[in-house]
Amino acid sequence: MRWHPPLPLLGAWLALLLLLTLTVTLAYVPLGHFNSSVALAIAATKATIIGAVFMELRRRGPRTFIFAGAGLFWLGILLWLGMMDFMTRT
Amino acid sequence: MNEDNYLNAGYTLRSWFFTTDHKRIAILYFASLIFFFFIGGAAATLIRIELATPQADLVSSDMYNRLFTMHGVIIVWFFLIPSIPNTLGNFIVPLMIGARDLAFPRLNLLSWYLFMLGGCVTLFAIAAGGIDTGWTFYTPFSTLYSNSYVAVAVTGVFIAGFSSILTGLNFIVTIHRLRAPGLTWYRLPLFLWSLYAPSVILVLATPVLAITLVLIVVERLLGVGFFDPRIGGDPLLFQHLFWFYSHPAVYIMILPGMGVINELISCFSRKAVFGYKFVAWASVAIAALGFLVWGHHMFVSGQSLLASLVFSFMSFVVAVPSAIKVFNWTATLHKGSIRFDAPMLYALAFIGLFTIGGLTGLFLACLAYDVHATDTYFVVAHFHYIMVGGMVTAYFGGLHYWWPKITGRLYSEYWARTAAVLIFFGFNLTFFPQFILGAEGMPRRYHVYPPEFQMWNVLSSGGAVILAAAYLLPLVYLAYSLFFGKRAPANPWDAPGLEWQTPSPPPEFNFETQPVVTRPPYQYTPDFRAEPQNA
């Protein structure tokens, strides 16, 4: 029984832990409004890595991409139109 | 009648309640839906009888509020949403695409059990004392003020929501993966496009309702929540979340109905549907744009004026694909060879009623008029024209059309036509006066009302009684046909769809051999070769 973890998985895992360290560190650096943008950008990067490597999206065709993206796209609609009311109230 | 069909594949209770056959599950759904339809319908009839006079005479105001809530909750979540997808869709989809079952048969069965569990929990809430919030569960009334069984009812709807999600998921994957060889997307019957589009809504909108209902329960249990104005929460946030689901849900109800109409119109005018691609993509457009209009329920709620503006604009935009469909159906009639069997009567009624419903929708999308008309009987009439005049009519049309396939029996054409005409007149008599009431300013959900509104209310109530009787009629003659009807041939309408190329009722695995599709749909012969079967 010989088995080694595949390199892409290992790489993704290390990258994820690295990004986690980065995001926690950056959270303590005063950047004003950019703190939350940075945190969310790093979160999105991490999610992309998980999707591409762990969930094997990098090996899938456009149909799976559309299915994986549909949820996010509609989440975008919910947040966009939902927030529109709250941000433009007088 | 062929010897081995899905109906005689087993007679035990087990063979029904643990079946994974999509056709049997469709029958299970059908039986449950009839039950819920009549509960919801009975509540509606009581409401209309109460409203025949301006005073309270039949029921107390608490009882009245419980009645209209029960009517709304039961009819929306336990009849309209599952109606065509879960009965006709479940039965017909695999047959239409030449598959032996849906992609996930056990999920399909689980979906029915969830539906029944949700239904039972909701019925329990009603039996235990009822719910008085209206089907919209507006906060903070539902969370902090109502003393009725809101949490229980909400749990029931929550569970039923997962049943919807599983059904939608099943249809999407089935239509993607299980089509017969040669059945490309543009060769799909339009019924399938009209089931695919709302399935996307089921999958993407229902979870938002689910979480919103969870938040209601949390707020009721803890006494604080996101929608609680006392701690700086926002009741309008609830409305945004609720309508993010509930407006697209309207399209979950109407799109499958439109799908049925495509099949009926083309079959009974012996012509392909005019402008296939436009109609197909109109379904997708309606489903997609339907997510961008929810705020038109909130024009007077105090949402920002800019938001109202955007939502109003999108509401007008979403009306365009609906208009396309109506015009294409009419164009299909042109130079057809039209026969007026019962399903066709329903289809024609659908076009008329849906168009009235759609056009009055423009009144409500129009910001300034909506200020006056919203929350009045104008709205009630408008959405009943869509939901009942449109969706329920389409459901009855589809039921008659596929009845020979489903049961292997023919019903009485005479009674079927009588019922169709009665429903049409009863419906218009019930709901048309409500437009006038609304324009005059009678608010909805009123138990007593100023006497000057009485005349139109009496007309409406009279129509409701006719409508209730007319809805009972099909129950009688369809049940009669089950035992005494003539045996149906495989293809009583002389239609080219795959579902008609297998015996009636279909065998357990639908097709003896895997069908291969080589043509676009709706290749009708110009004239009926088969004689009218049901006369």
Place this chain on the structure above:
Amino acid sequence: MRREWIPFWHSGLSPHSGDVDLLFIGLLIVSSLVLGLLFFLMATFCVRYRASNQIDRGHQTAKSWHWEVGWTAASFVGFLALFVWGAEIYFQIYRTPPDELSVFVVAKQWMWKVQHTGGQSEINALHIPVRRSIRLVMASQDVIHSFFIPALRLKHDVVPGRYQDLEIEVEKAGHYHLFCAEYCGTEHSGMTGEIVAMEAPDYAAWLATQTPETPLAQEGGALFRELGCSGCHGTGSKIHAPSLDGLYGRPVPLSDGSTVTADDKYIRDSILLPRSQVAAGYEPLMPSFEGKVSEDQLLRLILYIKSLGGRHP
């Protein structure tokens, strides 16, 4: 009155309701034309192409996209026009009203409580002078209600936790229905009242005959002392609290560096949530009055603070 002969038609009586009625007629005409065309085509086709009719069905023109593009474009353009028309009137209806004559409306299960600034209060009735723009300030004590006057083609929800401004004006004296249009519980259909529009002299007479209670601002002043506000905000107080004289309508610098205008909403928030917006240079000492004052009392306090002078927008 025009159009009175139609049994279900009563024309609107507010400055913009004529526009709304015109819009309604416009919508009605457009819908009737579309519906008429559709029914005509359906009926013609159904009769002409019925299966038993031996008629030439050949020469079916090859399907062209022109028709579909045509009716898609036509519907879109028509809808766009209606959208613009409706939106324009909507903005007139909901324009922020000038502070001319304010009346306070508190909605609660299941009644409308109306407070005039002179101290007159009424329940389920609202007396106003005709042809004069009135600013309603509405608040809800419990659930969402909706203030609806069909004769004025006017409606607005009253959401708890915030003030809602609404401008009304009636052109003709008379009694008109006031409904609650948002379902609000058991006696929702009983939450009705009437708008009594009166000629200016009649209105003045009515105001006079109403038991002239103390004006609201004065009651607010009493409340101000009763609740202990004056202990800190009063002149000569030992506690360092901002003076409220001349505060209303002026910009207030806050401790977080931002600035707000001291309007109704700010004063309301400061009473209920004093620590959310602390004025610059002051300690956050004030206790919250959440749950200790009702919406009626809040209105009185605001009016009192207003009466201490300031800039009125």
Place this chain on the structure above:
Amino acid sequence: MPNRPAFAPQYVSTRHRDETAELGMWVFIATEVLLFGGLILAYCVFRHTYPEAFAAASRRTEIAIGTANTAILLTSSFLVACAVDAFTEETRKICVALLAGAIALGLLFVLLKGVEYAGEYREHLVPGIDFSFDDKFANGAKLFFLFYFVATAIHALHMLIGISLLAVIARLTWRRAPTTRHRAALHSVALYWHFVDAVWIFLFALIYLPGRAS
């Protein structure tokens, strides 16, 4: 590989069946995104309305536990991805060991979550039950902690479901030689587990990180 009940009649091949199952899982994940989406909208609305209260409330969360839990979850996701790779006849035992590791980490996550909840209860941070907070930010903080508890509780529920599913697969793989059906099942559960992981990454950024710098 032994392949007893080949595939249900509606499929044409095992490959067809597996791809269909995967597609179904992706549709389900899209559903789940929107389930959390409703909460995210609530969060955005109230963070927009009460920015300082949210920062103040966020500072009261246990960032040490949060960070540890993130690392734990990322690692368990990694182990599950490895288990999918190791799902062969020869490396069956390794696969089971990897799954067991992932399950153990999952349980550890839930345990730490429990510790965190207990801590917050002691500090009077549970809205509706026992809440007290600096008056200045009380309302916003209440809304923040409502989001915190509802979102993390629903996430924890997903964790528990995922753990049970992984346990079922691990047991099946342990008891007999792997079949293509089990492979497909493991694949679906793995997708689900990675998704739960991805949700946590966003929850982590929304809950623990705001307000740390000020």
